[in-house]
Amino acid sequence: MKKYILSLDQGTTSSRAIVFDYDGLPVASAQTEFRQYYPKSSWVEHDPGEIWSTQLDVARKAMKKASLKGEDIAAIGITNQRETTIIWNRKTGKPVHRAIVWQDRRTAEYCDSLKKEGLQAKIRKKTGLIIDAYFSATKIRWILDNVKDARQMAEKGDLAFGTVDSWLLWNLSGGRLHLTDVTNASRTMLFNINTLKWDNELLKLFNIPEKILPEVRSSSEVYGDTGDLFSAPIPLAGIAGDQQAALFGQMCTEPGMVKNTYGTGCFMVMNVGDKPIASKNNLLTTIAWKIGDQTTYALEGSIFIAGAVVQWLRDSLGVIKKSADVEKLAAAVSDSGGVFFVPAFAGLGAPYWNQHARGTITGITRGSTAAHIARAALDSIAFQTLDVLEAMKQDSKINIKELRVDGGAVVNNGLMQFQSDVLSTNVIRPVITETTALGAAYLAGLATGYWQGIAAIRKQWKADRKFKPSAKTTEVKKLVEGWRRAVKAAENWAETGDSKS
Numbered sequence: 133m134k135k136y137i138l139s140l141d142q143g144t145t146s147s148r149a150i151v152f153d154y155d156g157l158p159v160a161s162a163q164t165e166f167r168q169y170y171p172k173s174s175w176v177e178h179d180p181g182e183i184w185s186t187q188l189d190v191a192r193k194a195m196k197k198a199s200l201k202g203e204d205i206a207a208i209g210i211t212n213q214r215e216t217t218i219i220w221n222r223k224t225g226k227p228v229h230r231a232i233v234w235q236d237r238r239t240a241e242y243c244d245s246l247k248k249e250g251l252q253a254k255i256r257k258k259t260g261l262i263i264d265a266y267f268s269a270t271k272i273r274w275i276l277d278n279v280k281d282a283r284q285m286a287e288k289g290d291l292a293f294g295t296v297d298s299w300l301l302w303n304l305s306g307g308r309l310h311l312t313d314v315t316n317a318s319r320t321m322l323f324n325i326n327t328l329k330w331d332n333e334l335l336k337l338f339n340i341p342e343k344i345l346p347e348v349r350s351s352s353e354v355y356g357d358t359g360d361l362f363s364a365p366i367p368l369a370g371i372a373g374d375q376q377a378a379l380f381g382q383m384c385t386e387p388g389m390v391k392n393t394y395g396t397g398c399f400m401v402m403n404v405g406d407k408p409i410a411s412k413n414n415l416l417t418t419i420a421w422k423i424g425d426q427t428t429y430a431l432e433g434s435i436f437i438a439g440a441v442v443q444w445l446r447d448s449l450g451v452i453k454k455s456a457d458v459e460k461l462a463a464a465v466s467d468s469g470g471v472f473f474v475p476a477f478a479g480l481g482a483p484y485w486n487q488h489a490r491g492t493i494t495g496i497t498r499g500s501t502a503a504h505i506a507r508a509a510l511d512s513i514a515f516q517t518l519d520v521l522e523a524m525k526q527d528s529k530i531n532i533k534e535l536r537v538d539g540g541a542v543v544n545n546g547l548m549q550f551q552s553d554v555l556s557t558n559v560i561r562p563v564i565t566e567t568t569a570l571g572a573a574y575l576a577g578l579a580t581g582y583w584q585g586i587a588a589i590r591k592q593w594k595a596d597r598k599f600k601p602s603a604k605t606t607e608v609k610k611l612v613e614g615w616r617r618a619v620k621a622a623e624n625w626a627e628t629g630d631s632k633s
């Protein structure tokens with residue numbers, strides 16, 4: 133009987149499910165958006181019940197579209213929005229609070245106080261992360277300190293913490309499994325990426341009882357099954373956080389291979405092999421995946437504003453009606469005419485990490501048009517990617533031969549060509565751009581013997597188009613110098629009191 137893999141892709145704004153066949157091709161999919169809650173400025177929450185119900189619903193819909201039953205599915209793989217924090221009652225299965233989303237900044241002041249105590253180096257050495265409200269540890273502490281009776285229940289072992297993968301696994305298994313994988317554990321700021329264990333010193337620092345934590349497993353193994361949730365039990369067999377899943381889906385399985393996901397922001401991740409590399413350039417060190425006894429590490433750089441700059445041109449400036457129009461508008465000019473756009477709407481991410489920087493447009497003249505600004509906005513995505521890639525080269529001491537790309541913006545051929553020119557590196561867009569869901573499917577299929585090893589699935593990765601550098605080196609150098617000057621202007625603005633209000 134022909135079998136398939138079901139991939140659950142639980143994202144920040146929607147839940148998706150995709151059925152893949154043996155050739156790694158999508159057969160059917162379903163997607164549902166869910167509600168975002170903003171109870172206070174810079175607070176972001178989700179309803180864990182809605183995360184679960186939408187994910188189960190799209191799983192069933194995707195299977196129905198493909199006319200499949202439980203017995204036709206060889207395994208389920210899970211990939212998820214990372215760092216988002218859920219705590220629930222082990223007995224009732226009910227959450228004690230809404231999920232606190234990775235974007236939430238309510239613990240920023242507490243993070244500042246940890247930095248002032250001089251804990252940055254210690255936490256970085258153990259976890260590979262910088263101290264930031266982005267990660268789960270301070271969110272867990274906040275729930276235990278702010279929900280009535282939560283801390284006492286946690287001390288007694290009545291509560292369970294999980295990132296979204298753990299929450300889905302708990303519900304998929306009918307409450308039998310309380311597990312996570314190394315990739316999601318490595319984003320909590322509680323997990324020692326050197327020993328691959330929860331760190332007692334960090335648990336003590338954040339005042340978090342170990343009893344609430346899930347057991348940490350590899351990214352590719354059979355954890356259990358779905359019981360009677362579908363028409364037949366389906367093995368639950370692969371887990372990876374979204375960016376790590378995309379790295380695997382892009383088949384970046386050798387040290388030095390890099391992928392960049394172009395979404396609202398950009399996430400660039402580089403495979404650095406079997407030993408963690410401590411970044412000297414403000415990148416994160418994280419776990420890429422663990423298969424069998426082999427752990428693979430990665431460097432990651434986060435760019436806050438990428439596709440969001442196009443949304444800003446559409447919604448705030450009104451120079452385009454729909455996002456896809458930006459390519460045509462930008463192509464109306466041969467270059468940005470000396471205009472540089474630093475989209476630091478929410479500060480600057482890697483490698484600058486300047487939270488007080490603000491968006492800046494420089495080099496405007498009377499001859500500057502909407503097309504020049506649109507071109508400069510798209511160029512900014514490529515320049516920010518260059519900044520992160522340069523940091524990766526310096527940290528890893530590896531020369532990067534190509535960049536594999538995925539995400540919404542990669543359909544823009546002009547941007548991808550400019551990206552190749554700026555990096556002086558080949559940029560490769562794959563045929564299957566659903567790389568996040570595909571990565572989770574691959575991890576699940578490897579665990580169940582659906583695919584016979586990485587070599588078998590590596591053959592499935594195919595390039596749709598390769599963009600090769602074609603611009604003159606002198607021109608590129610001049611453009612990069614202009615970009616760096618524009619970034620300095622954005623940072624200089626941050627030094628004034630006004631920008632910090």
